[in-house]
Amino acid sequence: MRDRLIVLVEDNADDAYLAMRVIGKVCADRVIVARDGEEASQLLQNMALDGMHRQVRLVLLDLKLPKLSGIEVLQAIRSSELLCGLPVAVLTSSDNDLDQERCRALGVIDYIYKPMTADRLQRVLVQDKEP
Amino acid sequence: MEPQPAQSQHSGAPADLKGLSLLYVEDEAEPRGMVSKMLLLNYPNLTVYPAENGAAGLATFQKYLPEIVVTDINMPVMDGIQMSRAIKELRPDALIIAVTAHSDTSYLLNAIQIGIHYYVLKPINYDELFSALDKVLDQVALRQLVERQNRRISESERQLALAQRIAHLGSWQCELPGGLMTCSDEMYRILGLLPGGAQVRLERFLERMSPEDRALLQEELAAATANGQPLEALFCRVRREDGSERILKIEATVMPAAEHVPVTLVGTALDVTELKRAEEEVRSLTDALERRVLQRTSLLQASLQELEHFSYLVSHDLRAPIARLEGFCRALLEDCGECRSDNCRIYAERAVRVVRQIKSIIGAFNDLSHFTRCTMEIGEVDLSALARGISSDFQRTEPERSVEVRIAEGLVVQGDGRLLKIALEHLIGNAWKFTSKKLQASIEFGAQGHEGSPVYFVRDNGAGFDMKYVDKLFKPFQTIHSPGEFTWSGTAIGLATVHSIVLRHGGTIWAEGVVDKGATFFFTLASDPEPGSYYERTH
CATH class of the missing domain: 3.40.50.2300 (Response regulator)
Incomplete structure (x- = not known):
């Protein structure tokens, strides 16, 4: 089996660094970082073209992003025939209940508050393996 | 003989x-x-x-x-x-x-x-x-x-004329058709004519009315005559020969034709100029007041908006960098296991505590601004029942403490039950906390003052406070007891929250205290607090 991938959608370099540090502690997956919502959406669609999306183990999605918001990216994923089954977990510092509700409705597998700990990510990955 | x-x-x-x-x-x-x-x-x-x-x-x-x-x-x-x-x-x-x-x-x-x-x-x-x-x-x-009758008649006439003069009420009657009018002396005066002057005809009478009012009066008089119905009070402006304008309230009734007497309109004209002017003045004062209220309101709205931006900044924008800081602190703490210096670990631990403190202050700030902004639902609230529930909760959590709790019965108010409960929880909670070092603790909730505007109070015989700090009591994030002196819970926004809730109920709050003797918190509530939220109306 080819390398498994984690797509991290995060505009802030520090947050991206912290998330990658935690991912590196938990697993050896390759991490691809998208810096804004549009880039993330483009990246995933390109992956779908050559079937690379099947390697994506988890999309870690920040909500507050330039260009397209996390919610818009999520909507794009869910409306794409190839991408709609992707496991997405939100990684945010917002405590907005409404955001959380909308994300749950769009079928995210988890909702993680920053900063993410290794234990927390581990739980997400285990949970994702279960079904 | x-x-x-x-x-x-x-x-x-x-x-x-x-x-x-x-x-x-x-x-x-x-x-x-x-x-x-x-x-x-x-x-x-x-x-x-x-x-x-x-x-x-x-x-x-x-x-x-x-x-x-x-x-x-x-x-x-x-x-x-x-x-x-x-x-x-x-x-x-x-x-x-x-x-x-x-x-x-x-x-x-x-x-x-x-x-x-x-x-x-x-x-x-x-x-x-x-x-x-x-x-x-x-x-x-x-x-x-005849002399006696004459005297009586002239006395009545004198009285009537005097009464009309005092009341600025003229009377008139007008025979129809023809329109020949008979007017009282005061009626002449009101029209700006000499009493007892030339007999007036209806057309001349109407000519004296301002053109804007004349047509309506003419119409109404004709309608009243046609229907035999009284003329409802009508306000007309009269222009006198000297140029001054008076405002008259004209009323009339129709006397049907009788033997030798044609249909007659009998009416009065009350000079209401001063009254109308006073009304006008009241209206313009009211307008000015409303304008001022509007100005103040928009100022208030502006500062509320600023406050809201600030709240948003604190609750959302600050969250991201703080989460980041927390992330780096944790990273530091985790990676310090490989570092030799003990100080690194201690600093990292302290930094994590500082971050936690910042988060709890932000949380408290958000709670406080929530009470200022949330929608109020006004209903009947039994403060006595709330106080009973709250104090028995405290007693359950610390059954070993002996506290004499006295609660006055039947203190029912109009307000938001949820908010008033939070306010009483803080007041009774404070009393509970600050009597913890007393052997014979006592807490009282009651009301004083007269029926219409009672003053509610929560009194305890606990640690009290020095009156020179009284101004600090209701400010958020200010404490007058040293940390550790009493179980320091939360971020010192309890009384600020109570203050905000009382203000939203149109009331005031103040406190009296003596060190080691106890404290009393007094508050009032408006009898008709406004429901809803200022934010709802401004956004």
């Missing part, structure tokens, strides 16, 4: 004889004395002045001005005719009875001219004299009656 007639013939004279007097002139002494005596006998209330000739009679008349004169005609010095003429000049309403002999007939024509209407033939027959006198007295009685 004829025998005197029975008294019954004239005893019923309707005139009030009191105050009436009679001059009797006769040159012959014997009949003068007899007749005078008979008059006094028969008319005991009448004052009789006898005189022996015309000149003496005139002198007496001038002195006493009697209402009635009985006089002989043919007399020395001055005869009865001459005297009567002089008397009539002095007092035209004097009633004169002439006593004449047949030989005096030559005087009669003069007598009629002068106005002598009664005659008694000589020698005097008492029946005849008394019958003539009774007729004269009837006339006096009639005159007295």
Whole structure:
């Protein structure tokens, strides 16, 4: 089996660094970082073209992003025939209940508050393996 | 002399004889004395002045001005005719009875001219004299009656005119068709005319109204006449000749035509100029006040908006960098396991605590701004029941403590039950906390002051506070007890929260305390707090 991938959608370099540090502690997956919502959406669609999306183990999605918001990216994923089954977990510092509700409705597998700990990510990955 | 007639013939004279007097002139002494005596006998209330000739009679008349004169005609010095003429000049309403002999007939024509209407033939027959006198007295009685009525009427008229003048109320009536009007003096004055001036016709009356109001008044009067319905109060402006404008409240009613009387409009006009001006003034003051309220409100809205931006900044924008800081602190702590320096670990641990502290302050800030902004649902709230529930909760959590709790019954208010519960939780919670070092702790919730605006209070006998710090009590994030002195829970926003909740209920809050003796927190609540939220109305 080819390398498994984690797509991290995060505009802030520090947050991206912290998330990658935690991912590196938990697993050896390759991490691809998208810096804004549009880039993330483009990246995933390109992956779908050559079937690379099947390697994506988890999309870690920040909500507050330039260009397209996390919610818009999520909507794009869910409306794409190839991408709609992707496991997405939100990684945010917002405590907005409404955001959380909308994300749950769009079928995210988890909702993680920053900063993410290794234990927390581990739980997400285990949970994702279960079904 | 004829025998005197029975008294019954004239005893019923309707005139009030009191105050009436009679001059009797006769040159012959014997009949003068007899007749005078008979008059006094028969008319005991009448004052009789006898005189022996015309000149003496005139002198007496001038002195006493009697209402009635009985006089002989043919007399020395001055005869009865001459005297009567002089008397009539002095007092035209004097009633004169002439006593004449047949030989005096030559005087009669003069007598009629002068106005002598009664005659008694000589020698005097008492029946005849008394019958003539009774007729004269009837006339006096009639005159007295008319005078009294006139006095009464003119008194009423005077009162009415005065009342109209005081009230600035004119009255008028107008005969239709034709439109001939009769106006009271005050009505003339209101129209700016001299009282009792030329009679006004309806067209002239209407012409005095300002053109904007004239048509409507004309229409309404015509409609009232056509329907026979009263004219509802109508406000009309009148322009007086001197240029001043008055405002009249005109009301009228229609009197249907009756025998010899055409359809008549009867109305009043009340000068309400001053009243209207006062109204105008009140309205302009109200407008000014409303404008000022609007200005203040928009200022308030602006500062509320700023506050909201600030709240948003604190609750959302600050979260990301703080989460980042927390992430790096954790990373530092995890990676420090490989570092030799103990200080690195201690610093990292402390930094994590600082981050936690920042987060709890932000949380408290968000809670506080929530109570300022959340929607209020107003209903009946039983503060006594809330206080009972809260204090028994505290007792359950610390059953080992002995606290005497007294709660006044029946303190029911209008307010938001959820918010008032939070306020009481903080007040009773503080009392519970600050009595923790007392062996005989006591907490009281009650109300004082009069029915209409009670002052509620929560009193304890705990640690109290120094009154010089009283201003700090209700400010958020300020404490007047050192950390660790009492179980320091939360971020010192309890009383700030209570303050905010009381303010939102239109009330005020204040406190009194003595160190080691206890504290009392007083608060009032408006009887009709406004529901909803200021934020809802401004956004």
